[in-house]
Amino acid sequence: MGKMLGGQEEKDPEADKKKEELQEALRQQEEERKSKYARMEAEREKMRQSIRDKYGIKKKEEQEAEANAAMEVPCEGSLTRPKKAVPAGCGDDDEEENILDSVIKFLPGPFQDIFKK
Numbered sequence: 027m028g029k030m031l032g033g034q035e036e037k038d039p040e041a042d043k044k045k046e047e048l049q050e051a052l053r054q055q056e057e058e059r060k061s062k063y064a065r066m067e068a069e070r071e072k073m074r075q076s077i078r079d080k081y082g083i084k085k086k087e088e089q090e091a092e093a094n095a096a097m098e099v100p101c102e103g104s105l106t107r108p109k110k111a112v113p114a115g116c117g118d119d120d121e122e123e124n125i126l127d128s129v130i131k132f133l134p135g136p137f138q139d140i141f142k143k
Contacts, residue, residue: 078085084092130138 077083
C-alpha cells in the first residue's frame, strides 16, 4: 500500500537471501556439469588414443602438420612441386612482352604495325 501512495517498498531480507542461495546453487550445478563433461571427454580421448595406437592411426592435427611440412620441404629429384610455388620467370608480364617484341621484329613491316597497335 505504501508503494501505491509513493512511499518506499519494504524489502524482505529473506527474499534476498533465497535469491542469493538460488544463484549459488545454479552456479554449483553448472560447475558440476562442466567437470562431469570434462571427465567424460578425457575418458573418450583415452579410448580414441588406444584405438589409434592399436591400428597405427595418426591424429588429424598430426597428419596435417606432416603434410604441411612435406609441402614446404621439396625433395630432390621430385617431379612434383607445391601448387603455390611458381618458378622464377613463369608468369612475369615483362618477360612475355619482351618475347612478343622479339617475335614481332621478324615479321614483315605491315604485320609489325598491326601487332604494335
